[in-house]
Amino acid sequence: MLPLNTIRENADTLVRALAKRGLDAQPMIDEVLELDQQRRDVQTRLDATLAEANQLSREIGNLFKTGKAKEAQELKARSGELKELSKELSEALNTAAEALQQALYQLPNAPHDLVPAGSSETDNEVVFQSGETTAAGGEALPHWELAAKYNLIDFELGVKITGAGFPVYKGRGARLQRALISYFLDRNTESGYEEVQVPHLVNEASGYGTGQLPDKEGQMYELRDDKLFLIPTAEVPVTNMLRDVIVERAQLPLRYTAYTPCFRREAGSYGAHVRGLNRLHQFDKVEIVRVEEPANSYQALDEMVAHVKALLESLQLPYRILRLCGGDLGFTSALTYDFEVWSAAQERWLEVSSVSNFEAFQANRLKLRYRDANNKPQLAHTLNGSALALPRILACILEDYQEAEGIRIPDVLVPYTGFDRIG
RNA sequence: GGAGGAAUGGCAGAGUGGUCGAAUGCGGCGGUCUUGAAAACCGUUGAGGGUCAAACCUCCGGGGGUUCGAAUCCCUCUUCCUCCGCCA
Numbered sequence A: 001m002l003p004l005n006t007i008r009e010n011a012d013t014l015v016r017a018l019a020k021r022g023l024d025a026q027p028m029i030d031e032v033l034e035l036d037q038q039r040r041d042v043q044t045r046l047d048a049t050l051a052e053a054n055q056l057s058r059e060i061g062n063l064f065k066t067g068k069a070k071e072a073q074e075l076k077a078r079s080g081e082l083k084e085l086s087k088e089l090s091e092a093l094n095t096a097a098e099a100l101q102q103a104l105y106q107l108p109n110a111p112h113d114l115v116p117a118g119s120s121e122t123d124n125e126v127v128f129q130s131g132e133t134t135a136a137g138g139e140a141l142p143h144w145e146l147a148a149k150y151n152l153i154d155f156e157l158g159v160k161i162t163g164a165g166f167p168v169y170k171g172r173g174a175r176l177q178r179a180l181i182s183y184f185l186d187r188n189t190e191s192g193y194e195e196v197q198v199p200h201l202v203n204e205a206s207g208y209g210t211g212q213l214p215d216k217e218g219q220m221y222e223l224r225d226d227k228l229f230l231i232p233t234a235e236v237p238v239t240n241m242l243r244d245v246i247v248e249r250a251q252l253p254l255r256y257t258a259y260t261p262c263f264r265r266e267a268g269s270y271g272a273h274v275r276g277l278n279r280l281h282q283f284d285k286v287e288i289v290r291v292e293e294p295a296n297s298y299q300a301l302d303e304m305v306a307h308v309k310a311l312l313e314s315l316q317l318p319y320r321i322l323r324l325c326g327g328d329l330g331f332t333s334a335l336t337y338d339f340e341v342w343s344a345a346q347e348r349w350l351e352v353s354s355v356s357n358f359e360a361f362q363a364n365r366l367k368l369r370y371r372d373a374n375n376k377p378q379l380a381h382t383l384n385g386s387a388l389a390l391p392r393i394l395a396c397i398l399e400d401y402q403e404a405e406g407i408r409i410p411d412v413l414v415p416y417t418g419f420d421r422i423g
Numbered sequence B: 001g002g003a004g005g006a007a008u009g010g011c012a013g014a015g016u017g018g019u020c021g022a023a024u025g026c027g028g029c030g031g032u033c034u035u036g037a038a039a040a041c042c043g044u045u046g047a048g049g050g051u052c053a054a055a056c057c058u059c060c061g062g063g064g065g066u067u068c069g070a071a072u073c074c075c076u077c078u079u080c081c082u083c084c085g086c087c088a
Helices: A004-009 A011-021 A026-065 A069-106 A143-149 A155-161 A171-190 A204-210 A235-240 A294-315 A361-366 A390-400 A411-417
Strands: A125-129 A201-203 A228-230 A254-263 A282-292 A319-323 A335-343 A348-359 A369-371 A377-379 A381-389 A406-408
Touching: A004 A011, A004 A026, A011 A026, A026 A069, A143 A390, A171 A254, A171 A282, A171 A294, A171 A381, A171 A390, A171 A411, A201 A204, A201 A235, A204 A235, A204 A361, A235 A254, A235 A282, A235 A361, A235 A381, A282 A294, A282 A390, A294 A319, A294 A335, A294 A348, A294 A381, A294 A411, A335 A390, A348 A361, A348 A390, A361 A381, A381 A390
Parallel strands: none
Antiparallel strands: A125 A319, A201 A228, A254 A282, A282 A381, A319 A335, A335 A348, A348 A381, A369 A377
16 A cells, blocks of 8 residues: 555656556546545544534533532533534544545555566566576476476375365475475575564455455455465565564664465466466465665665575576566565576476565555654565575476486585485 | 453553543663763653644544543453363
8 A cells, every 4th residue: 555645745756657557547546635635624623523522521520520510511512512523523534534545455556667667477577587598408307297207296186185286295305395495494594584483374454464455365265264364475474573563773674584385276377387386276485574764675675686596596597587567566566576497398487486675565554664763653665575486496496407317406405305316 | 162350651560430641660862970881860752643833633452332521431352361171
């Protein structure tokens, strides 16, 4: 949710920025400004009414104290009127505030200057590409065949237990995934991210805090009896740790890393391109989250990008970095870099990380603030990124590291796996 | 799951119907003193709305009610604590 004062002060800039999403935001902005004005008008009238009522109560109290009960009784009549009026105004205020809130919820974050205009992923900008993208050539097997061949992952078993998109990892496949998790957590921790273990179910307030709610509940699994949601990403519980918090400036930046499973309904996505590990309903991910002063948040974004780069370099996987265009940019993000790794057998790029700066968009919903140089509470900036998403990394390692007689394990992982090849 | 108790400012903790946004202590910040520091003393110190600035309004876990007036009384929800039961 864009902060109201940003909308009031920079309406024109916002409209121009939002145009990059292919959105004509002018009518929405106008509506917000009008609803804001209405809300304030009602608030002003309510305040005046309450002020008079408070004054009157004091007078009545004094009259009673000095034994002038009769005069006090007379004033009660006016008090009753004021009460009636304040009740009406209070309801009007709620209505106005609710309408404003709803309008604000509809507005996506304003894209940063660097975001290219564009309508789909074809308009994303490749900002970096590493070396060779062909590792194994025409003989390469896709990871689902490798997984079957070496008994690493059993997709059918997952179907039996739960359904499609819930694979069972076995033996060295399970061990390799666990190794990756540990490796990523260790590297993140070394870089100053504090490891946290968080709930995998979140309440509604948390869903609103990071922007999954309203409107996107269809993407999450919901436990209706308890009004809880399975997390689609660790971003939700981790960022919501800071909900309703005012952070001292000296404590910034806050840096967290968390490993969690992620649950996504992915309704409507089927077909060959979702085979194997490409798209799952449950997958593992190690996430990094930062809270920053606004002045530092883009430097922080660059650091996070550099960090994820270093992880991929250390695994020696071919990858590229995309700057998402306006049309592909997430609702809550101002600037996002996607990382994609080359899948040698499928001969396509697989997204393994998405690193975003949300600026004050989430903080505004979360009421996450810090004290500025004048000690005044201001909205902080939040950022997060995957470091990294496991299944696709696993898929690319299997495919890109395959040899005639098995699969090699990237050097950095060997201390974690305890073996240096599969097969 | 059963029975009790509690929820107040960064923390601790007063406050049971009227000038209480809230005593006091600790912590924080500023100052006096000091070569410097500590101690001591003085001052200051919640958030949001609103205003050029003020006035003013809201907030004592959430919601509702009683009353001219609620942190204080009533209802309800949530959370926490104690005891019992169950349990990884």
